[in-house]
Structures are given as structure tokens and as C-alpha cells.
Amino acid sequence: xxxxxxxxxxxxxxxxxxxxxxxxxxxxxxxxxxxxxxxxxxxxxxxxxxxxxxxxxxxxxxxxxxxxxxxxxxxxxxxxxxxxxxxxxxxxxxxxxxxxxxxxxxxxxxxxxxxxxxxxxxxxxxxxxxxxxxxxxxxxxxxxxxxxxxxxxxxxxxxxxxxxxxxxxxxxxxxxxxxxxxxxxxxxxxxxxxxxxxxxxxxxxxxxxxxxxxxxxxxxxxxxxxxxxxxxxxxxxxxxxxxxxxxxxxxxxxxxxxxxxxxxxxxxxxxxxxxxxxxxxxxxxxxxxxxxxxxxxxxxxxxxxxxxxxxxxxxxxxxxxxxxxxxxxxxxxxxxxxxxxxxxxxxxxxxxxxxxxxxxxxxxxxxxxxxxxxxxxxxxxxxxxxxxxxxxxxxxxxxxxxxxxxxxxxxxxxxxxxxxxxxxxxxxxxxxxxxxxxxxxxxxxxxxxx
Amino acid sequence: xxxxxxxxxxxxxxxxxxxxxxxxxxxxxxxxxxxxxxxxxxxxxxxxxxxxxxxxxxxxxxxxxxxxxxxxxxxxxxxxxxxxxxxxxxxxxxxxxxxxxxxxxxxxxxxxxxxxxxxxxxxxxxxxxxxxxxxxxxxxxxxxxxxxxxxxxxxxxxxxxxxxxxxxxxxxxxxxxxxxxxxxxxxxxxxxxxxxxxxxxxxxxxxxxxxxxxxxxxxxxxxxxxxxxxxxxxxxxxxxxxxxxxxxxxxxxxxxxxxxxxxxxxxxxxxxxxxxxxxxxxxxxxxxxxxxxxxxxxxxxxxxxxxxxxxxxxxxxxxxxxxxxxxxxxxxxxxxxxxxxxxxxxxxxxxxxxxxxxxxxxxxxxxxxxxxxxxxxxxxxxxxxxxxxxxxxxxxxxxxxxxxxxxxxxxxxxxxxxxxxxxxxxxxxxxxxxxxxxxxxxxxxxxxxxxxxxxxxx
Numbered sequence: 001x002x003x004x005x006x007x008x009x010x011x012x013x014x015x016x017x018x019x020x021x022x023x024x025x026x027x028x029x030x031x032x033x034x035x036x037x038x039x040x041x042x043x044x045x046x047x048x049x050x051x052x053x054x055x056x057x058x059x060x061x062x063x064x065x066x067x068x069x070x071x072x073x074x075x076x077x078x079x080x081x082x083x084x085x086x087x088x089x090x091x092x093x094x095x096x097x098x099x100x101x102x103x104x105x106x107x108x109x110x111x112x113x114x115x116x117x118x119x120x121x122x123x124x125x126x127x128x129x130x131x132x133x134x135x136x137x138x139x140x141x142x143x144x145x146x147x148x149x150x151x152x153x154x155x156x157x158x159x160x161x162x163x164x165x166x167x168x169x170x171x172x173x174x175x176x177x178x179x180x181x182x183x184x185x186x187x188x189x190x191x192x193x194x195x196x197x198x199x200x201x202x203x204x205x206x207x208x209x210x211x212x213x214x215x216x217x218x219x220x221x222x223x224x225x226x227x228x229x230x231x232x233x234x235x236x237x238x239x240x241x242x243x244x245x246x247x248x249x250x251x252x253x254x255x256x257x258x259x260x261x262x263x264x265x266x267x268x269x270x271x272x273x274x275x276x277x278x279x280x281x282x283x284x285x286x287x288x289x290x291x292x293x294x295x296x297x298x299x300x301x302x303x304x305x306x307x308x309x310x311x312x313x314x315x316x317x318x319x320x321x322x323x324x325x326x327x328x329x330x331x332x333x334x335x336x337x338x339x340x341x342x343x344x345x346x347x348x349x350x351x352x353x354x355x356x357x358x359x360x361x362x363x364x365x366x367x368x369x370x371x372x373x374x375x376x377x378x379x380x381x382x383x384x385x386x387x388x389x390x391x392x393x394x395x396x397x398x399x400x401x402x403x404x405x406x407x408x409x410x411x412x413x414x415x416x417x418x419x420x421x422x423x424x425x426x427x428x429x430x431x432x433x434x435x436x437x438x439x440x441x442x443x444x445x446x447x448x449x450x
Numbered sequence: 451x452x453x454x455x456x457x458x459x460x461x462x463x464x465x466x467x468x469x470x471x472x473x474x475x476x477x478x479x480x481x482x483x484x485x486x487x488x489x490x491x492x493x494x495x496x497x498x499x500x501x502x503x504x505x506x507x508x509x510x511x512x513x514x515x516x517x518x519x520x521x522x523x524x525x526x527x528x529x530x531x532x533x534x535x536x537x538x539x540x541x542x543x544x545x546x547x548x549x550x551x552x553x554x555x556x557x558x559x560x561x562x563x564x565x566x567x568x569x570x571x572x573x574x575x576x577x578x579x580x581x582x583x584x585x586x587x588x589x590x591x592x593x594x595x596x597x598x599x600x601x602x603x604x605x606x607x608x609x610x611x612x613x614x615x616x617x618x619x620x621x622x623x624x625x626x627x628x629x630x631x632x633x634x635x636x637x638x639x640x641x642x643x644x645x646x647x648x649x650x651x652x653x654x655x656x657x658x659x660x661x662x663x664x665x666x667x668x669x670x671x672x673x674x675x676x677x678x679x680x681x682x683x684x685x686x687x688x689x690x691x692x693x694x695x696x697x698x699x700x701x702x703x704x705x706x707x708x709x710x711x712x713x714x715x716x717x718x719x720x721x722x723x724x725x726x727x728x729x730x731x732x733x734x735x736x737x738x739x740x741x742x743x744x745x746x747x748x749x750x751x752x753x754x755x756x757x758x759x760x761x762x763x764x765x766x767x768x769x770x771x772x773x774x775x776x777x778x779x780x781x782x783x784x785x786x787x788x789x790x791x792x793x794x795x796x797x798x799x800x801x802x803x804x805x806x807x808x809x810x811x812x813x814x815x816x817x818x819x820x821x822x823x824x825x826x827x828x829x830x831x832x833x834x835x836x837x838x839x840x841x842x843x844x845x846x847x848x849x850x851x852x853x854x855x856x857x858x859x860x861x862x863x864x865x866x867x868x869x870x871x872x873x874x875x876x877x878x879x880x881x882x883x884x885x886x887x888x889x890x891x892x893x894x895x896x897x898x899x900x901x902x903x904x905x906x907x908x
Contacts, residue, residue: 090547121544144665208601
């Protein structure tokens with residue numbers, strides 16, 4: 001039996017995921033706005049046969065509210081501006097041929113018709129490589145850019161997200177495969193019997209349809225999700241093709257993996273219908289000592305106060321800067337934002353008996369994701385172990401800065417994975433669905449016709 | 451060589467290439483040369499971009515509507531308009547983002563409605579494409595006028611004309627304000643000091659208006675061309691007023707030199723009242739050029755395209771401009787009845803009323819819409835077409851034309867290989883792009899950042 005295969009995603013957290021990564025001598029700090037750099041790193045992972053790239057998104061400058069109050073901490077942090085990811089994907093689609101293209105778009109401050117159109121369009125432009133990471137907005141900074149004082153509460157956000165998903169997927173079925181006739185002789189462009197109104201009437205949306213984009217090359221774009229809370233897992237189990245998650249410990253990752261795949265089964269889905277991809281941040285060295293040195297080199301660029309500040313989105317509103325750095329992490333009030341992320345940080349701090357300074361620096365280093373410090377062999381071991389232990393189907397590779405660490409990963413770790421027979425040497429398909437080994441969903445109206 | 455002493459050296463034509471794929475002629479997709487797959491094929495759009503750039507045209511322009519046209523089946527018609535080519539297409543903002551990556555000079559303009567979007571999202575997307583393209587993007591700001599769209603966004607009918615425009619004006623102000631969130635040199639990215647940006651060069655708009663509350667700042671740095679170009683197509687009174695205040699380009703539909711001249715004079719007058727220089731507003735009437743190597747070949751091509759006009763599609767075009775009156779209740783070969791005022795496209799309704807006044811029947815009016823969407827059609831040899839356009843230019847009836855192609859890609863190819871060289875010989879069209887931004891090629895100024903202190907004068 002052939003070995004299970006890893007999926008690899010390039011999670012582009014430009015200009016660097018590490019809060020001080022942009023200050024590294026080899027970092028290209030303009031990687032946030034420069035399209036040529038995005039095109040470069042996309043080609044790098046395409047040459048390494050990655051399944052996909054992925055862009056996270058926030059519809060605000062992170063820390064806007066703090067900046068409005070006159071808190072200038074943010075002026076020392078990167079990831080302030082960037083190219084809007086769904087737009088960027090279109091441009092990257094035009095200069096690549098195989099790599100999957102996934103971006104976040106929030107269900108909180110968009111209209112489903114617009115989102116359905118956009119991802120279907122990216123799917124057409126790319127010839128079947130688009131994916132939508134469905135999220136609910138959890139950053140308070142966004143609300144005030146959309147006429148709200150505060151963001152919508154967690155439960156209502158998820159309720160809206162679930163309905164939003166149903167509308168989008170329904171709109172993606174508007175056109176059956178052969179609905180566009182373009183028959184010059186008869187003069188009939190479209191077969192009106194194969195174009196369908198959705199006529200959705202729900203609590204949050206009323207959408208008639210049909211979508212004005214024909215059925216997409218993948219049948220429908222891939223849907224990814226990253227919510228790890230109870231509501232998030234439930235929605236993901238029901239609807240997601242890919243799940244991005246932050247897991248730092250093997251037993252936790254196994255529990256998450258089993259939980260989500262178990263939930264999926266209750267919705268009549270096969271465990272193989274979902275690809276679970278935790279994030280990893282590689283810090284590579286030719287020896288372990290060299291890798292450690294590189295990690296410390298980065299950490300040295302990060303002032304303590306920025307590290308503490310980086311926990312503000314999970315602090316439940318508590319101002320952590322008022323607590324002693326060498327004392328314990330204080331009790332955090334419940335967060336309306338990133339619930340699962342807060343729980344992970346609190347547990348890590350308690351289990352490892354960390355001071356506020358330590359947990360802050362630890363968190364800042366990876367923004368909650370697993371940091372792998374070591375050689376290419378060590379990394380391949382770790383990835384393979386998690387794959388075999390049913391803790392992951394693949395990994396999202398997040399880099400501390402760009403483009404060096406990503407180039408190194410592709411040059412050193414990917415060949416090692418290929419040598420071990422757990423990662424492809426060549427693409428065998430052209431669509432993201434094919435890379436991920438996921439079936440093409442049948443159009444609901446075509447199915448009824450049978 | 452034709453001597454054209456009247457052409458002043460600074461009076462040059464400019465062109466928008468209207469990419470209403472698969473055909474601007476609603477049933478032009480049936481032409482034997484037409485490639486109808488241009489509606490959903492990015493490689494074919496890329497080919498059209500290369501042709502347009504080869505021809506040194508100013509911009510490609512993509513119209514948009516967030517619905518399948520005619521899907522609602524209103525105004526007495528059945529749902530859908532199956533004979534028209536305009537059904538499903540790549541969302542234009544996505545299309546121009548893709549085209550930005552593979553072109554270098556051509557401007558990329560897309561319609562985006564102010565009725566069913568949030569200004570923060572629209573500001574981000576256009577500015578992102580501006581960065582990807584190095585400063586070549588334009589936003590055609592419209593209000594949604596089709597019920598087809600309303601029903602995709604939780605509404606039974608579109609907004610009332612006045613309210614739509616009120617929202618559009620505020621939407622514009624928010625977007626342009628957001629585009630000024632960062633001064634040009636706000637990002638220091640200074641590795642040594644660890645300072646990423648200069649907070650004095652970041653600006654929050656803190657907008658609180660009737661339709662929107664938006665704090666800002668935008669999470670995209672300032673545009674390579676200062677600000678994306680704003681285009682508009684409204685020709686109603688309120689539409690013209692908004693354009694006079696805010697637009698760099700105006701798309702319009704006059705069919706005679708006299709009307710074009712009057713429209714240009716009026717627009718420039720209105721713009722002057724906002725303290726704007728007249729040449730900072732570029733006016734582009736629509737024109738469907740049909741090129742032949744000889745006059746008779748052009749005439750034949752014209753007749754061929756007229757043959758393809760579909761009465762049913764034409765009547766649908768009339769029906770949606772009738773202000774709720776069911777035109778199907780009237781004999782098609784009879785006169786156009788008096789129409790109640792339209793809440794949709796006011797200026798377009800005025801256009802068909804004029805045709806009715808000139809004695810055209812409902813069917814004849816439909817055939818004009820069914821050929822060129824009521825835009826002017828000109829057929830002839832390259833020299834004849836150049837004469838025609840030159841006459842408009844010299845009469846101050848336009849700054850250029852928005853070119854409607856009966857289908858794609860052949861008419862585009864013919865225009866850029868046959869007509870463009872003729873215009874260049876006459877010195878009324880560029881032989882090289884003036885710059886790498888849309889503003890530079892249009893010759894419209896780069897606006898100062900509205901938040902930045904005025905530069906000190908020596």
C-alpha cells in the first residue's frame with residue numbers, strides 16, 4: 001500500500017510571522033506590498049510542488065483602536081499594510097500554473113453574492129485552483145471600519161457564517177456544467193433549464209441568484225476553515241475541505257484530528273474528505289546548534305514590551321502591560337475573539353510554569369503555531385511522525401521572514417520528505433482538489449435530474 | 451499623408467477598450483469570427499489585453515452588474531435573456547487583478563457598485579490592484595440600477611435614484627479618504643531602530659455620515675499614482691454633478707457632434723464650479739467602430755452585424771427603460787408611448803424618448819439597443835474612421851472614445867492594426883505611452899494627499 005502523502009501549504013505571513021522577523025538582516029521588509037516578492041515566493045513553493053499557498057486576512061490595520069488611543073506600540077510592528085488577498089490571488093493565478101490559491105474572506109463584513117462571485121472567478125482565472133478560507137471576524141479593529149462599534153458576538157457570528165456558507169455554496173451550483181451553449185447556429189447562448197435560482201430566504205440573508213459566473217473548473221472552490229472553538233469545529237466538520245489549525249503538542253493534535261473527523265462522520269462525510277493542516281514555523285540549521293542560534297538571533301530582535309503586546313488579542317481585554325514581566329500569566333477574562341487560541345496560550349503557560357515574559361516571547365515567536373528548530377532531517381521526522389500518528393494530513397509552513405527561510409525549507413526539507421516517499425515529486429493534477437485528493441462535488445440540480 | 455493643421459499638438463485622442471465580453475453587440479457573439487468563450491476564459495482576456503497594449507490604448511474597461519442580466523424577468527419579460535451573450539463572466543475586479551500581473555502599460559478600469567458594497571472593501575481592492583499594476587487602475591463608480599441585482603442583496607427593489615446617488619457620493623468620499631490613510635513615505639521599515647512606520651504620516655478618517663461610519667486607516671499603502679483614477683458614466687443631472695466633482699474620466703453616449711459638444715461644455719462648466727481645470731476631466735463617448743479595408747467591405751460588415759440584431763433582445767433592452775410600464779402590451783411596430791420616469795437609468799431613458807420623438811417605432815428603437823446598446827456606430831475605412839474621430843476631437847465633442855467591439859477578438863485586432871496607425875500618422879494618437887501609470891497616460895494630475903501638510907514653497 002502506498003504511503004500516506006502529506007499536503008503542504010505556504011502560509012504567507014508577510015513580511016514575516018515572527019514579530020521582529022522583518023528586522024533580520026536577510027529579511028525583505030517590503031514583502032508586504034511588493035507584488036514581485038509575492039510572485040517570487042509563490043513560484044518557489046510551486047517549484048517545490050506544494051499543494052497551495054494561503055493568505056490570512058483582516059479588514060483593518062491591526063491595532064487601529066490602540067493607535068487611535070495614541071498607543072504607539074504598533075509603530076514598531078510589521079504586518080500593518082498588505083495586498084488584499086482575494087485580489088492578490090487573481091494576479092498570482094495569472095503567473096502560475098499548478099499551485100492552489102487560498103485566501104481568507106470574512107463572512108461578517110461581506111455579502112455572500114460578492115464572495116461567491118469572487119472565488120468562482122478566481123477558480124476560472126486559475127483553471128481550478130481557488131480556495132476560500134471562511135472565517136468570522138474576531139478582531140475588534142475591523143468593526144469600526146464597517147459601521148459597528150464592536151464586533152458581533154461569537155454565537156451570532158457563527159450563525160451568520162453557517163448561513164453565509166449555505167448561500168455561497170448554493171450560488172456555486174447556479175449553473176450546471178453544460179448550461180452555456182453558445183450555439184451560434186440557433187442563437188441560444190444559455191440553456192435556461194440549466195440555470196437555477198437559489199431563492200434563499202434566511203435569518204441573515206435573502207438571495208435570489210443565480211450567480212453570474214458559470215460553474216467553476218473544480219465544480220466548486222475548496223472551502224477551508226480555521227475555527228477551533230466548539231462552534232468553529234462543528235461548522236468545519238460539516239462544511240470544510242481543509243482545516244487550518246494551531247497545534248503545538250502531538251497528543252492535542254491527535255485529539256483535535258480525531259474530534260473533527262469524528263464530527264464529520266456524523267454529517268455523513270468520510271474522514272478523507274477533510275485535510276487537517278496545522279501550522280509550523282521552521283527554523284532550519286545544518287546542525288541543531290546552528291538552528292538554535294538562528295532562533296535566538298531572531299528572539300534577540302524582539303523587545304519584551306512588543307512580545308507582551310502581541311498577546312493583546314487573546315487577553316480578553318486585560319491590559320497585560322500592567323503586570324510584572326517575571327510574575328505568572330494572570331487569569332484572563334473570557335475572550336469574545338479567539339477563544340481556542342486563548343485557551344492554548346493559557347495552558348502552555350501553566351503547564352510549563354512560564355513567567356509572563358516567557359509566555360509572551362514564546363507566543364510572539366510563532367503567534368501560537370508550532371516552532372520547529374533543527375535540521376532538515378529533524379523536521380522531516382517530526383512531520384512524518386505527526387502524519388503517521390493521525391495528528392495531521394499536512395502542514396501550513398509559516399516563515400519568520402521572507403524569502404530566505406521559505407527557500408531553505410523548499411531546498412532542504414522538501415527533498416527529504418520526497419526521499420521518504422511522503423511528498424509528491426511532481427504534480428499529478430492541475431486543480432487544487434486534485435492535489436488534495438478531494439472529490440468534485442456534483443451539482444445539486446444535475447443530481448436531481450438523474 | 452493627410453495634413454491636419456487644425457489638430458493642436460496637445461489635442462490627442464484617448465481610448466478605452468470596452469471589454470463587454472463576449473460581445474458589445476448583444477448578439478454579436480453569433481458572428482462567425484466571434485470567440486464567445488472570452489466571457490470566462492482568462493487566457494483569452496489576456497490576449498485582448500496584449501492586443502490593447504500593442505495598440506497603445508489607454509485602458510481596458512470592464513462593465514459590471516452583480517446579477518445575471520434579465521434574470522429577474524421583470525417589465526413583462528420572462529426570466530433570463532437566453533439569446534444575449536452577456537450571461538456569466540469573470541468578476542471584473544478579479545479579471546483586472548489578473549491582467550495587472552501580465553501587462554505593463556495598459557490602464558485597467560472596472561465598474562464596482564456603491565449600492566451593494568462596503569467602502570472599506572472597495573477601497574482596499576482597487577488600491578491593491580493599483581499596487582500590483584504599478585499605478586494603472588481605475589474605478590468606474592456606479593449606482594446599481596437593476597432589480598436583478600437588488601434581489602441578490604436582500605432587497606426587493608433597488609434604491610431610489612436620489613438615495614442611490616446620495617449614498618454614492620458619500621461612498622466616494624469615504625473611499626478617497628481611505629486612500630489617503632498613509633502618506634507616501636509613511637513606511638520607514640527601519641531595521642536598525644525597529645520602527646516600522648511614522649505614526650504622524652498615518653491618518654484615520656473617522657468618517658461619520660448618513661450611510662457609513664468608517665474609522666480607517668486603510669490597510670494598504672498609498673497608491674503608486676497618488677490615487678486610483680475615478681471614472682463615471684452617469685449622465686443624469688445628479689450623475690453629472692457627482693462626476694463634475696469627483697471623476698477623472700466620464701463615459702457617455704452622445705451620437706452627434708452637436709450633442710457631444712454640448713455635453714463636454716456642460717461637464718467642463720460644472721467641473722469648473724468645483725475649481726477643477728477643464729482638461730482634468732476626460733470625456734469618452736461610446737463608439738462602435740466597424741473597420742473595412744475598403745468602404746464597401748466596411749459596409750458589408752456593418753450589414754452583417756445588423757443582420758445579427760435580435761428583435762427579442764432589443765425589445766428587452768427597451769422594456770427595462772420604460773419606468774415600470776409593460777412595453778410588451780404595445781404593438782412593436784407602433785410608436786413609443788409616453789413613459790413614466792425611470793428609477794433605473796435616467797439618461798438612457800431620455801435617449802429612447804428622443805428616438806421615439808424622431809418617429810422611430812418600438813422595434814426600431816430596440817434594434818438600436820440590440821446593435822450597439824444605443825452607442826454610436828461608425829463604419830468605414832481606417833481613413834474614414836480617423837476623419838470621423840478627428841472631427842469630434844477638433845470640435846471639442848470628446849477627449850477620445852470608449853470603443854465598443856461588436857465581438858472579440860477580431861474587431862479589436864482590426865482597430866489596433868488598421869485604425870491606430872492612421873491616427874498616429876495624423877499625430878492625433880500617441881506612438882508611445884507617456885508613462886507607466888494610468889494618470890500619466892490620461893494626462894490627469896496626481897492629487898496631493900488630503901491629510902498631508904501642503905508642501906512648503908521656496
